[in-house]
Amino acid sequence: MREPSTQAPIVLCDQGRTAALLDFQQLVDAIARAAAQMEEGTIASPERKVVPLGDGGVMLSMPATAKDVGIHKLVNVQPANVQRQLPTINGIVTVCDAATGRVICLLDGPEVTGRRTAAVTLLAIRTFLAQPPEQLLLFGTGVQSRYHVQAINAVYPDARVFVRGRDLRAATDFCERHRGLHPHLEPVGAVVPEVEVVITLTTSTAPVYDELAKPGRLVIAVGAFKPEMAEIGQVTLGGSLIYADEPEGARHEAGDLIRAGVDWAQVKSLAHALRQGADQSRPIVFKSVGTAAWDLAAARVALAALSAN
Known part of the structure; x- marks a missing residue:
């Protein structure tokens, strides 16, 4: 044998x-x-x-x-x-x-998981913004926020990154601990600064961001991965074009979109945007749910x- x-x-x-x-x-x-x-x-x-x-x-x-x-x-x-x-x-x-x-x-x-999730966010920024961002806002002070700081520093090292946590102390602690990953970190309170990109990285069950949709501001929702979770509110979603990295998965997992009752026929895929482009003059929400x-x-x-x- x-x-x-x-x-x-x-x-x-x-x-x-x-x-x-x-x-x-x-x-x-x-x-x-x-x-x-x-x-x-x-x-x-x-x-x-x-x-x-x-x-x-x-x-x-x-x-x-x-x-x-x-x-x-x-x-x-x-x-x-x-x-x-x-x-x-x-x-x-x-x-x-x-x-x-x-x-x-x-x-x-x-x-x-941490690195590829942050890389999906970077791809969304490259796809849906006309030019590299100068200022970004992160909601959340957990592990995924750390990976996003690393990713932003790798591609946009001069960008200013604001961080909002459960309170100002949490945001300040996060910035102090991770200053070595990106030198331009700044904690913020309840007021949303003028930024080109908002990235939510929480497991909240109630929206943490629900501002009027604004042309030129890209909103990226990453943290909510169960139907009972929601980071982005109906005010923002109702005035935005909506894309998802994996729309079929989003139907079952994207609590933000499920709770807002979005028209799933209007939710386009990341691949669609990469192939045909997106109307960057319109407000855009990108939902990241992940896939193997x-x-x-x-x-x-x-x-x-x-x-x-």
Whole structure:
């Protein structure tokens, strides 16, 4: 009986190495490519599977495949870990060669998620704004806000970033802790400053932003990922063109849009905007709900970096 040939060892990437492999500029381009391929049907990214885990936690299973590569992200979310002073999210992304099925590497799941989510925001900014932003406002002081600060610094290092938290103290603490990631951080209170981009990164169940829609101001909603959550209010949504990174997923997960009763026939995809452009003279809201296709895009970037080393 013929012995199988020896395979190359699986490359194990911890959080630090995963971060080093995932350049934000390259992630933006890879996600743009993946968005087009998902619309064409050459990336398969089924609805994620959610099963209970422990007391109040969930396990999320998210596969995606393309002609060149396949990934499976397995993420555990355990809210009770806050009291344990442990990370709320743990997980891993398995990356395999599509032709042979051989597992090539394992990436840190939370790092992939954080970076590719922020990269989707960068792609939205590039797609829906006529010129690079000079001032942005972040709602939220959690982990995803930190990734967004890193991403903004990588692409718009001179941009001024305002941060709004639960209160001014929370925003001030966030800015002080992360000044090394971006030098132009500034906490703000209730007044919304004049900015070109508003990015909401909370898990709020009530809208945190509901200003009159304003041409030239792009609103990006990232944090709300359940029907009972909502970050953007009806005043803003009612006066805006609405796009989503994955409209089908948004129908089930985007509490902002569900609560506002938007006309889903009018919600266009990110791929549509990349292909045909968008009317940048109109106010635009971009809803990001995520898909395993973006993790697959991140895996491509990581593989390219590994092969270059």
